[in-house]
Amino acid sequence: MTWITRVGAEAGTAWRSFLRRRTAVFFTFGFPLILVGIFGAVVQTNPTGGGLFGHPTGFYVPGYLAIIVLFTPLSRIGSSIARYQEGNRFEKLATTPLNQGEWLAAHTLVNIGIILLASAIVLGVLELVTGGSFSLSPLLLPFIVLAVVVFCGIGALIGRVADSQDGVIAASNAVALPLVFLSETFITPDMLPGWFRPAIGLSPLTYFARGVRNATYLHQSAGSELVVLAVLAVVFFGLGAYAVPQTE
Amino acid sequence: MTAAVTAEGISKRYGDTIALEDVSLSVDSGDVFALVGPNGAGKTTLVRTLTGTTMPDAGSVTVLGRSPNQVKKERIGLLPQSFTPPERLSARELLGYYAGLYDDPRPVDDVLTDVGLETTDETWYTNLSGGQQRRVCVGIALINDPDLLFLDEPTTGIDPAGRQSLWSLITDLADDGTTVFLTTHYMEEAEQLADQVALLDSGSLVEVGRPTALIERYGGGTHLRIETEHSLHQIESLGVDVETTETGLRIPDVAPAEIGEIVSRLEAQGIDYETLTWTEPSLEDVYLHLTSETIDEQQPSEPAVNPVGESQ
Numbered sequence: 001m002t003w004i005t006r007v008g009a010e011a012g013t014a015w016r017s018f019l020r021r022r023t024a025v026f027f028t029f030g031f032p033l034i035l036v037g038i039f040g041a042v043v044q045t046n047p048t049g050g051g052l053f054g055h056p057t058g059f060y061v062p063g064y065l066a067i068i069v070l071f072t073p074l075s076r077i078g079s080s081i082a083r084y085q086e087g088n089r090f091e092k093l094a095t096t097p098l099n100q101g102e103w104l105a106a107h108t109l110v111n112i113g114i115i116l117l118a119s120a121i122v123l124g125v126l127e128l129v130t131g132g133s134f135s136l137s138p139l140l141l142p143f144i145v146l147a148v149v150v151f152c153g154i155g156a157l158i159g160r161v162a163d164s165q166d167g168v169i170a171a172s173n174a175v176a177l178p179l180v181f182l183s184e185t186f187i188t189p190d191m192l193p194g195w196f197r198p199a200i201g202l203s204p205l206t207y208f209a210r211g212v213r214n215a216t217y218l219h220q221s222a223g224s225e226l227v228v229l230a231v232l233a234v235v236f237f238g239l240g241a242y243a244v245p246q247t248e
Numbered sequence: 249m250t251a252a253v254t255a256e257g258i259s260k261r262y263g264d265t266i267a268l269e270d271v272s273l274s275v276d277s278g279d280v281f282a283l284v285g286p287n288g289a290g291k292t293t294l295v296r297t298l299t300g301t302t303m304p305d306a307g308s309v310t311v312l313g314r315s316p317n318q319v320k321k322e323r324i325g326l327l328p329q330s331f332t333p334p335e336r337l338s339a340r341e342l343l344g345y346y347a348g349l350y351d352d353p354r355p356v357d358d359v360l361t362d363v364g365l366e367t368t369d370e371t372w373y374t375n376l377s378g379g380q381q382r383r384v385c386v387g388i389a390l391i392n393d394p395d396l397l398f399l400d401e402p403t404t405g406i407d408p409a410g411r412q413s414l415w416s417l418i419t420d421l422a423d424d425g426t427t428v429f430l431t432t433h434y435m436e437e438a439e440q441l442a443d444q445v446a447l448l449d450s451g452s453l454v455e456v457g458r459p460t461a462l463i464e465r466y467g468g469g470t471h472l473r474i475e476t477e478h479s480l481h482q483i484e485s486l487g488v489d490v491e492t493t494e495t496g497l498r499i500p501d502v503a504p505a506e507i508g509e510i511v512s513r514l515e516a517q518g519i520d521y522e523t524l525t526w527t528e529p530s531l532e533d534v535y536l537h538l539t540s541e542t543i544d545e546q547q548p549s550e551p552a553v554n555p556v557g558e559s560q
Contacts, residue, residue, distance in 0.1 A: 009348025013334060013341070020336035020372075087332030092388070094301045095326040096349040246301075 006098045010106035014080070018110065028076075028114060032068055032122040036129060039064070039186075058134030061126065062212035063185035066205050068118050069144055070176050073111045073151040074158060078168035080107055081159025081244065090245045100244040104237065108152040115148050116141075137215035139222055146229040147208040153236030154204075160243040184209045204232045251310075252277045252396050252427040253298055258307035260293055260451075267293040268304070269451045275429055275444065280422045282442035283431040284535065290451040291431040292329050295400045298429065299326050312396055322350055325394030329401050329431075331385050335374035339365045339384045342373060343391055350392040362420075363387040364413055379410025386414060390421075397421065399430040403437060415440055435532040439463075445531065449539045459531055466537045467529025469501040472510060476521035486513045502526065 018024060039060070084090050093103065123136070158175065162168040181187050182196070183205035189197050200206050211225030253275040260268040267290045275281040283291050296302035298309055300316030311319045333342050340356060347353035360369050363383040368376060373384060386402060399418070403411045418441055422428055432438055438445045439459045447454040447462075455462060474483065474497045483490045483497055488510065491498045499510065507526055514521065 006349050009345055012348075013337065013345040016341065017334045017336055088328040088330055089333065091296070091299075091301050091328040092326060092331055092333075093349075095299055095321055095324050096346070096392075097321050097351070098349045 003102050007102050007106045007109070010098060010103060011109045014107055014110045015113065018114070028072060029118055029121060031071075032064070032118045033125060035064055035067060036122055036125045057126065057130040058217040059213065060186060061123070061134045061216055062209040063180075064122050064126065065119055065140075065144065065212060066147075066183065066185045066209050067180060068122065069115055069147040069208065070151055070179060070205055071172070072115055072118065073108075073148050074155040074172035074176055075169060076111055076114075077104075077107055077152045077155030077240075078159035078162060078172050079165050081156060082162065082165040082168050085163070085245060086165075094246045100246050101237075101241040103244050104152065104156055104241045108149055108237070111152055112145055112148050115144060119144055134216050135219075137222075139215040139226065140212065142226060143208055143211050143215070143222070143229065146226070146233045147204070149233040150204045150229065150236045153233070153238070153240030156240030156243045157236075160245060179203050179205045184213075204229065204236070207232070250277050250313075251275060252279075252312060253281075253429060254310045255294075255298065256308050258294070258297055258304045258309065260290075260297060260302065260304050266451045268297070271307070271448075271451075271453050273446055273453060273456055275427060277427050278422065278425050279443040280418065280428045280430065280441050281444045281446070282438035283429070283446050283448055284433065284435060284438045284531070285431075285448035286433055289448045291448055292400055293451075294448070295326075295329075295398050295429070295431060299324065299398055322352065322392050323395045325389040325392060325397040327385050327389040327397075327399045327402055329404075333373060333385065333388060336372050338370045338372055339376070339380075339387070340369040342384055343387055346388045346391045352393075353391050354393045356391075359387045359390055362390065362417060377410075379406040379413075382406045382410065383414065386417065394426065396427045396429070399428065401431055401433070403432065403434065411437070435530060435535060439531045447535050447538055454538045455534075462534045463529050463531060466534040467531075468533055468537070470503065470526065470528050472499040472502040472507065473497070473523075473525040473527060474499065474514075474521050475523040475525075476519065478519050478521075482517070482519060486510070486517060486519075 018028075084093075119140075126134070154175070155172065158171045159168055162171045182192070182200060183203040184200060185205065189200060192200070207225040207228045211222040211229065214220040214222040214225065251274045253273070255271055255273050258268050258271040259266075271290075271294060273281075283294060285291050293302060297304050298311060298316060300309075300311075300319075309316055312323055313319075334345075337345065339360065343356045343359055347356055357366075360366050363386055365380060365383055365387065368380060371380075373381060376384065382402065382405070386399070389397060389399065402418075403414050406414070415437070418428055418430070422441075422443075428441075430437075430441070442459055444456060445459050445462060446456040455466070457465075476483075476497065480490055480492055480497060483499075488499050489501075491500060502510065504526065507524075511524065
């Protein structure tokens with residue numbers, strides 16, 4: 001028996017539990033469709049005079065993906081922690097060989113699976129709606145995986161602090177919404193006040209959006225963004241694992 | 249006999265609230281040890297301290313000869329209070345999940361049989377009855393074949409038949425050599441199952457001992473309770489001692505062989521009655537006796553306080 005088997009047992013259970021919550025499945029995969037349905041339709045008008053959607057569709061692909069890699073792990077991991085606490089499941093797990101890092105790894109794996117599926121749906125629908133004004137890159141995979149790890153770690157921190165499912169939803173929205181607009185996803189830095197621009201560099205989502213844009217739209221090197229995101233993934237996974245409740 | 253669990257001078261506070269105060273106990277290997285007390289007495293805090301999920305402010309704990317966090321986790325089983333596993337999984341899937349966390353778990357089918365869920369093994373947890381859900385939870389605690397099993401209020405909220413079934417399971421486990429540490433607020437449960445009983449009140453251990461010894465020492469004698477409209481003096485005219493209680497009249501220290509004689513005397517005197525109940529002392533009498541003594545010592549100016557009601 002290794003830690004891999006334990007992580008597999010926890011991840012398998014989390015995946016099965018997720019698939020059996022029909023509402024959760026519907027909205028997890030329906031969310032990207034709603035996203036593309038609304039914003040994709042706006043992009044489809046192909047505006048030319050600047051404004052929110054002044055760039056071609058390919059420019060906004062990182063934005064669509066950013067919303068998925070941001071919102072889903074934050075709310076899902078936070079809610080899982082709240083649900084486990086409410087059912088005294090962490091107290092039980094504390095007396096098993098599964099440790100906090102393994103628990104977070106298992107739930108991060110599940111989120112990676114869900115978000116890769118959701119991302120594939122978004123990219124597929126965008127391709128259909130906009131006629132393929134962006135290119136796929138193999139770097140999408142590591143960017144999505146690393147971003148999910150980062151936000152699973154942050155989700156664990158939120159779950160520890162929020163202490164209830166209601167609190168997790170409120171807290172994850174409060175964290176995620178500003179990040180969407182302040183991380184070079186849909187809004188370019190020149191649309192923000194000058195004094196605010198240095199703060200953009202503090203958001204992990206910025207490196208995801210920049211890197212994905214470089215890889216799929218600008219066709220530039222995305223190596224430095226990938227490295228930063230990898231470092232942030234290690235840091236936030238460590239902090240998140242520490243935050244997963246085990247003892248009172 | 250070696251001790252499976254020892255606790256020395258355990259104290260734990262939450263702010264101004266004292267959860268545990270200088271608690272010391274020892275549980276022999278292979279025994280069923282019942283920790284009895286009302287809600288809020290500190291039972292769950294003590295279990296958490298013994299399993300290492302809560303750190304005490306003072307005192308020391310050893311479990312199977314080591315500190316709780318150093319003992320091999322395969323050797324301990326825990327059913328936490330109010331435990332709810334993932335609800336949209338079947339009993340079989342849940343046992344399989346927890347089995348996957350251990351090196352050498354018991355076969356899932358064996359545990360399903362032990363907890364009597366062979367025929368409902370594919371039903372989702374959320375669709376099982378309360379008693380069946382609790383049995384799944386006990387099964388989860390057994391999946392690693394623990395040497396030491398902590399059950400925090402295992403029968404709370406389940407019907408009498410379910411309770412009997414769990415009692416039988418716990419007895420079988422103890423017969424096979426598993427040390428069982430259980431908490432309950434059902435005195436009858438402790439009396440039925442336990443080799444040793446500890447009475448906890450407001451965070452302090454009031455007494456520890458074998459149920460029979462505690463009852464013998466603190467439970468008082470057997471008595472005959474009479475529900476009648478006749479007066480105390482009319483009953484006394486039978487030539488027996490009579491006490492007035494909240495529920496009627498009581499003749500203390502009546503042996504079973506004396507009941508017939510008393511009934512004959514009642515009939516001879518023309519004293520009719522609604523009910524006659526002969527009662528043996530129980531652990532509940534011990535608990536009420538000991539906790540009222542404790543409260544009386546602490547609060548001599550309030551002799552009429554009901555100890556159980558207050559600590560709840």
